[in-house]
Amino acid sequence: MRLYSLSVLYKGDPKVHLLKAAYDVSTFNFFQRSSVQEFMTFTSQLIAERSPLGSRASVKEQEYLCHVYVRNDGLAGVVIADNEYPQRVCFTLLDKVLDEFSRQVSKMDWPSGSPATVSYSALDGYLSKYQVQTPRT
Numbered sequence: 001m002r003l004y005s006l007s008v009l010y011k012g013d014p015k016v017h018l019l020k021a022a023y024d025v026s027t028f029n030f031f032q033r034s035s036v037q038e039f040m041t042f043t044s045q046l047i048a049e050r051s052p053l054g055s056r057a058s059v060k061e062q063e064y065l066c067h068v069y070v071r072n073d074g075l076a077g078v079v080i081a082d083n084e085y086p087q088r089v090c091f092t093l094l095d096k097v098l099d100e101f102s103r104q105v106s107k108m109d110w111p112s113g114s115p116a117t118v119s120y121s122a123l124d125g126y127l128s129k130y131q132v133q134t135p136r137t
Contacts, residue, residue: 001086002027002132003081003085003090003132004023004064004080004082005079008020008075009075009076010074011053012111016045018044019110022123040080043061043064044066052070055069060083063083064081065082066078066079069094075102077098079094100122105119
């Protein structure tokens with residue numbers, strides 16, 4: 001069970017843009033990592049764009065499950081995980097991250113923010129904390 005991506009986006013007019021993201025592409029071939037990360041960024045934006053405000057959904061994309069939560073205020077979160085990762089845990093993580101993000105980052109910064117300008121550093125920590133370690137036998 002693995003988490004690959006955790007993204008916070010803003011769904012405004014006319015389109016969705018990425019505010020902050022964390023990726024774990026360590027299980028992929030070194031030469032594939034940048035294209036896998038681009039795929040995850042694009043997929044996260046696309047799924048958030050197609051989801052209505054106030055909705056939660058899980059979407060299968062290739063061998064991944066993408067879990068999206070779009071709040072009524074336009075803040076959205078997307079987790080990309082493998083098929084075995086529990087859906088309930090993904091939505092708990094998204095709730096926690098979006099609540100914390102909205103407390104730490106001013107709502108006025110959401111429409112114009114980007115990963116370079118938004119100062120929120122907790123995503124990498126959440127991604128590694130929620131990573132399920134396979135038990136050694």
